[in-house]
Amino acid sequence: MGIDKRLVKFILISFGAIDVIKLLKVILKMRFYLVILLSLIWVFSASSWINSQADSVYGEQSLASGGQDRTMETKIQLEASVDRPELPFNEKLTLTVQASWDGKQDRFKITPITPPECQKFEILGSSSVNEAKMVEGKTKSTKTFEFILKPTETGIGRIGSVLFSYVDNVTEDSSSLSTQPISVTINPPVEKKASRYKILLIIAIALIFIYVIYSAKKKTKKIKIADQTEKEVKIPEKTLEERKLETLSDLSLLISEGKADEFSSKVYKLTTNYLEEKYQIFTTGKTTNDIINSLSTLNLPEEQIALLKDIMSTCDLVKFAKEMVEKERCEEIFSKVKRFLEQNVK
Numbered sequence: 001m002g003i004d005k006r007l008v009k010f011i012l013i014s015f016g017a018i019d020v021i022k023l024l025k026v027i028l029k030m031r032f033y034l035v036i037l038l039s040l041i042w043v044f045s046a047s048s049w050i051n052s053q054a055d056s057v058y059g060e061q062s063l064a065s066g067g068q069d070r071t072m073e074t075k076i077q078l079e080a081s082v083d084r085p086e087l088p089f090n091e092k093l094t095l096t097v098q099a100s101w102d103g104k105q106d107r108f109k110i111t112p113i114t115p116p117e118c119q120k121f122e123i124l125g126s127s128s129v130n131e132a133k134m135v136e137g138k139t140k141s142t143k144t145f146e147f148i149l150k151p152t153e154t155g156i157g158r159i160g161s162v163l164f165s166y167v168d169n170v171t172e173d174s175s176s177l178s179t180q181p182i183s184v185t186i187n188p189p190v191e192k193k194a195s196r197y198k199i200l201l202i203i204a205i206a207l208i209f210i211y212v213i214y215s216a217k218k219k220t221k222k223i224k225i226a227d228q229t230e231k232e233v234k235i236p237e238k239t240l241e242e243r244k245l246e247t248l249s250d251l252s253l254l255i256s257e258g259k260a261d262e263f264s265s266k267v268y269k270l271t272t273n274y275l276e277e278k279y280q281i282f283t284t285g286k287t288t289n290d291i292i293n294s295l296s297t298l299n300l301p302e303e304q305i306a307l308l309k310d311i312m313s314t315c316d317l318v319k320f321a322k323e324m325v326e327k328e329r330c331e332e333i334f335s336k337v338k339r340f341l342e343q344n345v346k
Contacts, residue, residue: 080179
């Protein structure tokens with residue numbers, strides 16, 4: 001203690017212009033800079049440690065012989081990612097795990113990976129694909145695993161690490177890598193809105209459907225109107241007697257032209273044709289008497305039979321005897337044939 005007192009006394013004498021308070025301030029100020037220096041050293045050390053813990057190309061390796069373990073730089077890069085950091089409860093999530101390396105596919109023997117342990121997710125299915133391509137003149141190989149996950153509840157879901165084990169077929173060294181866990185936010189379900197393309201497609205189909213219905217109704221309406229018009233305009237079918245009367249009317253022109261022979265011949269033919277169609281009596285090659293006798297079996301009125309006999313007999317005279325027929329006689333035949341046909345009109 002005596003030495004300390006003498007030292008203090010010496011300092012006080014040597015630095016008479018400096019009091020004890022100023023000396024203490026200098027010491028405190030030096031301590032402040034020392035703290036800043038120590039903090040910088042700590043930050044640098046922590047940064048180095050974080051970088052060393054990042055997902056990189058380093059893994060643990062064990063020697064296949066000798067029973068001794070050693071670590072070495074791996075030749076495989078392993079990455080894991082999801083297609084989005086958050087999703088609604090009613091949608092699915094895709095987890096992709098990809099391993100890549102320089103060289104051919106058969107460089108490594110890869111152990112089948114085990115699906116990751118998940119919280120608030122369930123795995124619906126998985127798939128894998130191998131690919132090799134040339135990059136800057138070198139072969140680059142990849143093996144990609146995909147997992148389809150479905151949320152089981154809302155909140156923060158967690159996808160665990162995926163262990164990737166392999167053996168180098170060249171060095172026969174075995175190694176394993178693992179991915180970092182991934183957190184995903186699961187939001188409440190949302191209603192899916194139809195895309196613009198789907199909306200336009202639905203509208204187009206609806207318009208086509210409306211047009212088809214409209215066209216069908218319009219066509220049906222036209223058919224109904226046409227049928228109704230046809231019924232209204234449809235002319236009743238003429239009877240046999242009406243058709244023969246029209247033909248007889250045309251033959252009357254022969255009388256005015258003085259063609260009695262032609263008139264008589266055509267009237268005879270008109271009469272026999274009518275009998276064949278009306279009563280199914282065969283008249284070809286038969287005489288007038290044979291035809292009249294055939295009619296007797298049909299129980300026709302005597303007046304009609306007499307008219308037929310008179311008409312046909314007169315026509316026979318003109319046809320076979322070449323007897324001249326006067327105009328008045330032709331008009332009388334015309335009247336009788338007309339009266340006969342009108343009597344049979346129903």
